Amino acid sequence: MKIAFLGLGKMGTAIAARLLTQNTVTVWNRSERATKELVEQGAIAATNSAEAVREADIVFTMLVDDAAHEDVLLEKGALDAMHKDAVLITLSTFSVAFSEQMLKETESRTLRYVACPVFGGPNLAEQGKLFLIPAGDADSIEKARPVLEVFSRGIQIVGERAPAALAFKLGGNFLIASVIASLSEAAHTASAHQIAPELFLSTINAALFQSPFYEAYAKLLLKAPPQPAATFSLGAKDVRLFRQAAVIGGNDTPLADLLNEYFDAGLAEGRKDEDWASAWYAMSAKTLRPPPVAI
Amino acid sequence: MKIAFLGLGKMGTAIAARLLTQNTVTVWNRSERATKELVEQGAIAATNSAEAVREADIVFTMLVDDAAHEDVLLEKGALDAMHKDAVLITLSTFSVAFSEQMLKETESRTLRYVACPVFGGPNLAEQGKLFLIPAGDADSIEKARPVLEVFSRGIQIVGERAPAALAFKLGGNFLIASVIASLSEAAHTASAHQIAPELFLSTINAALFQSPFYEAYAKLLLKAPPQPAATFSLGAKDVRLFRQAAVIGGNDTPLADLLNEYFDAGLAEGRKDEDWASAWYAMSAKTLRPPPVAI
Numbered sequence: 001m002k003i004a005f006l007g008l009g010k011m012g013t014a015i016a017a018r019l020l021t022q023n024t025v026t027v028w029n030r031s032e033r034a035t036k037e038l039v040e041q042g043a044i045a046a047t048n049s050a051e052a053v054r055e056a057d058i059v060f061t062m063l064v065d066d067a068a069h070e071d072v073l074l075e076k077g078a079l080d081a082m083h084k085d086a087v088l089i090t091l092s093t094f095s096v097a098f099s100e101q102m103l104k105e106t107e108s109r110t111l112r113y114v115a116c117p118v119f120g121g122p123n124l125a126e127q128g129k130l131f132l133i134p135a136g137d138a139d140s141i142e143k144a145r146p147v148l149e150v151f152s153r154g155i156q157i158v159g160e161r162a163p164a165a166l167a168f169k170l171g172g173n174f175l176i177a178s179v180i181a182s183l184s185e186a187a188h189t190a191s192a193h194q195i196a197p198e199l200f201l202s203t204i205n206a207a208l209f210q211s212p213f214y215e216a217y218a219k220l221l222l223k224a225p226p227q228p229a230a231t232f233s234l235g236a237k238d239v240r241l242f243r244q245a246a247v248i249g250g251n252d253t254p255l256a257d258l259l260n261e262y263f264d265a266g267l268a269e270g271r272k273d274e275d276w277a278s279a280w281y282a283m284s285a286k287t288l289r290p291p292p293v294a295i
Numbered sequence: 296m297k298i299a300f301l302g303l304g305k306m307g308t309a310i311a312a313r314l315l316t317q318n319t320v321t322v323w324n325r326s327e328r329a330t331k332e333l334v335e336q337g338a339i340a341a342t343n344s345a346e347a348v349r350e351a352d353i354v355f356t357m358l359v360d361d362a363a364h365e366d367v368l369l370e371k372g373a374l375d376a377m378h379k380d381a382v383l384i385t386l387s388t389f390s391v392a393f394s395e396q397m398l399k400e401t402e403s404r405t406l407r408y409v410a411c412p413v414f415g416g417p418n419l420a421e422q423g424k425l426f427l428i429p430a431g432d433a434d435s436i437e438k439a440r441p442v443l444e445v446f447s448r449g450i451q452i453v454g455e456r457a458p459a460a461l462a463f464k465l466g467g468n469f470l471i472a473s474v475i476a477s478l479s480e481a482a483h484t485a486s487a488h489q490i491a492p493e494l495f496l497s498t499i500n501a502a503l504f505q506s507p508f509y510e511a512y513a514k515l516l517l518k519a520p521p522q523p524a525a526t527f528s529l530g531a532k533d534v535r536l537f538r539q540a541a542v543i544g545g546n547d548t549p550l551a552d553l554l555n556e557y558f559d560a561g562l563a564e565g566r567k568d569e570d571w572a573s574a575w576y577a578m579s580a581k582t583l584r585p586p587p588v589a590i
Contacts, residue, residue, distance in 0.1 A: 182473035192544025249487025
């Protein structure tokens with residue numbers, strides 16, 4: 001399969017590297033530095049995004065937000081340069097509203113569009129163990145499936161219209177933020193009663209959740225990793241986008257509204273580049289006022 | 296070991312039945328009806344709580360709340376009737392403040408007191424698979440360990456003072472309420488974007504949590520069980536007690552405060568005897584205003 005890959009951050013680079021093993025992959029990135037390593041592994045470097053996509057059967061994007069997609073796909077002309085049988089597959093997390101716009105833009109060009117957000121970070125991408133939740137027309141997803149399987153441990157189609165996948169992914173990220181917030185609140189309270197947060201979090205996972213996810217996030221909460229698993233500002237963005245998705249759907253989001261207030265407070269404290277779990281825990285230690293004296 | 300067991304609701308009956316297989320168990324319950332089945336299995340029925348505890352090495356209570364403990368242990372004289380080497384082990388979930396009172400009452404009588412709340416419902420109690428989080432003096436817990444092992448799949452000591460175990464357990468129940476609330480909010484939003492709640496909940500568990508707990512609660516959320524796993528009013532009580540425990544510890548609880556508002560709304564709607572997960576999901580379907588038309 002001929003593949004174009006636009007956007008070579010940590011996630012994009014890891015996924016493109018796996019795709020290289022079975023496909024012809026043309027890569028493009030805003031800064032050229034990121035393409036070098038992939039070219040050494042056999043990728044073809046394009047000088048601009050329109051050139052990158054011209055021959056591709058599948059065009060993947062892993063770009064940071066709505067604005068980057070708008071710039072690369074629309075303003076820089078990549079969408080206009082795609083050939084008519086090609087499928088656009090967006091892998092990143094952005095707004096439902098922009099996904100609706102992309103759906104219109106691709107339909108007006110008789111192109112096919114699948115939104116396929118991923119669960120998992122760069123490590124899992126390197127190991128080919130992301131979890132994919134594509135939405136879009138079934139034929140396009142089936143055409144892409146062998147390519148998607150190269151970097152995934154699971155693929156679950158979640159809808160026939162691409163924007164549903166973004167609503168799904170934002171709901172997932174909201175759930176992660178809820179886990180971080182509730183674990184922080186409970187662990188600080190336990191700590192105020194002389195229970196070590198480590199003991200509280202490991203025991204509660206053994207007693208209730210039995211989840212590798214909780215185990216991993218308890219570690220992140222209590223010890224900031226050298227490289228954030230996800231930054232605080234990314235979490236803030238996704239909870240904001242979840243609220244927007246809910247509003248589009250006619251829903252209120254009391255819990256997400258509360259989390260949003262906390263994210264705003266953390267951003268105001270300058271935490272944007274910290275890991276979201278450890279930043280939240282550190283922030284709430286102050287907000288939640290641990291006791292001045294042992295009880 | 297000579298055991299007294301006070302309080303034979305579903306949980307108490309299931310635990311007492313397991314204890315019977317290896318110990319002499321004297322049982323007492325407010326209504327005598329509940330003792331019949333256990334007596335047929337070999338238990339000795341006592342006519343009052345003081346009589347039940349007189350010969351016991353370990354006195355277990357599984358009573359509904361602070362008031363029931365106060366009535367049975369203090370006003371009806373069970374504590375005064377215990378012999379001096381006996382250990383009181385409370386298994387139920389009640390307030391940290393009352394646990395502090397019990398600590399004073401037992402210390403003034405030179406009795407030993409372990410708070411040992413349990414995670415898991417009647418089914419797990421019958422199978423001997425509860426998770427126990429005792430707090431209290433180490434010798435008493437070690438003395439009781441062989442007896443505790445008969446009905447548990449795990450025992451984690453969480454502190455040297457009994458009240459810590461209640462703070463721990465209430466933190467756990469607060470986390471469960473947070474899971475229910477966040478899953479409800481996310482599943483309703485997904486549903487507003489044409490993603491079936493069943494698909495959302497099973498996929499998010501496969502993609503993120505990989506937790507048997509989430510799997511079980513997703514089922515409770517979407518389909519009210521014939522017998523509530525926990526009633527809405529029990530959940531409301533425990534979140535209220537978690538907030539009190541946090542206040543004792545000097546903490547704020549913004550998330551628990553929000554959950555408490557929802558519990559109050561549900562209680563006002565008359566949901567007290569419903570399963571807490573399905574009641575919350577049903578209630579939030581109205582509160583969250585699902586869309587009047589498909590988008």
